[in-house]
Amino acid sequence: MKLGCAELIHALTQPTSMASLSPTQWDLLLRQARAAGLLARLAALAQQEKNVDQLPKQAWHILEGDLTFAQQQATAARYELRLLDRTLKKLDTPVLLLKGGAYVALNHAASAGRFMTDIDILITKAHLQDAESALTAAGWMTHSKDAYDERYYRAWMHELPPMRHMSRHTLLDVHHNLLPETARIRTHPEQVLASAHRLPGYHCLYVPDHLDLILHSATHLVYEGEWGHGLRDLSDLYLLFAPHVHEAGFWQHLLARAHELNLQNPLHYVLVQLQTLFGLSVPVAVARPLPGRGVPYLMTPVIRLGVLSFHASCRTWLTPVAEFVLYVRSHWLRMPPHLLIPHLLYKAWKRRVSEKKSQD
């Protein structure tokens, strides 16, 4: 299957290739990148390669505009981390930054040109209530859309609803596990906390070990119901892998850690996509298919269709089918059946009601 976004993926893995694109190729690339949330990432990569002068000025203006925006969000996130550190240090427990927050705090390559919409933190379940009180006192409020959503988070997913700061309007997700408690895969947050590194200059903020950053990102991608950012998430993962792929022992340690945390499946799916789409060199033994069940074989093309669903130029007639499968599956993975069916029915009903309203 010819890849409609070959130039885009090539630009992500070999940024110097952008210098040889024609204006017509740029026309499509920019639209795809915008739809995928990757304009700022391309801009950051071009800057790193120091070949901005070789790009058409019109293209660079578009890229640079989004990069400035993303950089501003990163600055805002760093400030937010400062304030969170102040608010939560009295709990005397590690606060683990996940994903974007961790990348920004580490000044990691994966934070370059990445839009941050919310901050994700993880603390132990025992401290969840105290954390909610401390955050509420500092101006954070839980931000569920309605009573149903509130119940979804608290009673069924055993999570805090997303929080929003009342004057800064920033968004915060407080987790106590890497996956919802009701998820079919059980994973072990205390092991991630045990290997985490404290951030210098902060009182209580920690970041996961580099292996856990990769595994969490992979898990999040594969459990995601909406795939508009699938390609961007893969790009983040590519950058997370890049510094380590030739390190002695890296792959063994990664596999071993995946087993410890029970996250072999997400890792496998992500490695296949990175290998086939991004050309990441993965040792044969590591990329070997999962033993047993037939379902995982189907998941690979389904996930690929999901990752490539972000723009009309990369969609096929199968894409909506894949999107439906992935949507149902993400809920299936998060929720047991007796909760899943009523939940999906409720969501479908709500969507129909709001569509009808906009038609009148």
Next chain:
Amino acid sequence: MRTLHWRIPPDASLIWHCWPGEHEYVLYHGAANQTHQLAETAGLFLAFLASGESDPDHFQRMLRDEGIEQPEEVLAHILEALHQLDVIEPIDAA
């Protein structure tokens, strides 16, 4: 009781400006990406801190010398407002 001393936080990234003939400042707080309008005395206090000073009592004497009325109240208000905006922080006076 030793007076609290103040400073601009090292990572605050402040830029401020007052146009000639005017009496209010615009302030950009880089770390928080916020922009504010400040009364002249507040802007002067930031310049005071930026020059290496930290003792608010000294600033209060300067206000009195300039003929500013009720300098203690003015200073208290400045400290509260700027601290609230997170553009100044107390330091150990030791």
Next chain:
Amino acid sequence: MRLSDIPAAALTERIAAGLGLQTGPFRFLVQSSEAGVARGLSQLYADFEVGPFDLHDFHVSIRRPAGLRRWIRPQVEFAMDGFSPFIPLPADHAFAQLEWGMNWCIAAHAHHYLMLHAAVLEKNGQAVILPGDPGAGKSTLTAALVLSGWRLLSDEITLIDRDDGQIVPLARPVSLKNASIDIIRSFSQAASIGETALDTHKGSVAHLRPMPDSVLRMDEKAQPRHIVFPRWKSQALLTRHPQDKASAFIHLASHAFNYNLLGPLAFRLTKNTLDTCTCQRIWYSQLDDALAFFSELVA
């Protein structure tokens, strides 16, 4: 090639297939089969340069969404590269919807520029910025200035180039609402006003064609020299009032489209603009008084 160089029948076909249009620094690819869009472009964008271009900033379309509403009280929907930021509108608002859509494309994405919510015009090498407060009568004023020899840079979005602080023109049609449509029609014979869209969420809306000179000079940036906050006050004689720059700064920043996105760059660009500009407010009721004031300002 200019849009007016394309014969009418061919124009309709080209718009249906996708017509490249240069507006200031932006190249749009505009696609629509709506007759109202073709009429609007034909009248109001006559002097604009058209493609084909290889690289566009925005791919936009005005289309009828699928479903019953294609035929019964038909609606049209604006989309940028398949994404529709607005709800569909009646099909006879198609051209107005395109104009709003193009504004949205620029205001939501063109972060190479600091974008103020203001009109901006130039005469004698001096650009005057008119921030767009309600009750200012900004669009009537802008249209009157356009018809009085002022070069139009923009009626809605003032673009400040991040590299040199200069104003970058768009020179697009001036949007008029309600009473100002007739006021401008009677103001000058030279006023070429497009079809009126009735009962939009802003009332009646129409657009004034920009003068050819403004369009032909859309590559020419301008130096900002004056900021004027106008206020229309019934029966008022024109009076000038001082406006301090610190407050003007806060006003511009809080009404800009992307001030918060640009971080310290936004602060510096806004400060530099205020450094080089005079700053005042005027109250007026008579258009002629206001025009005389602006003439004197740049004399």
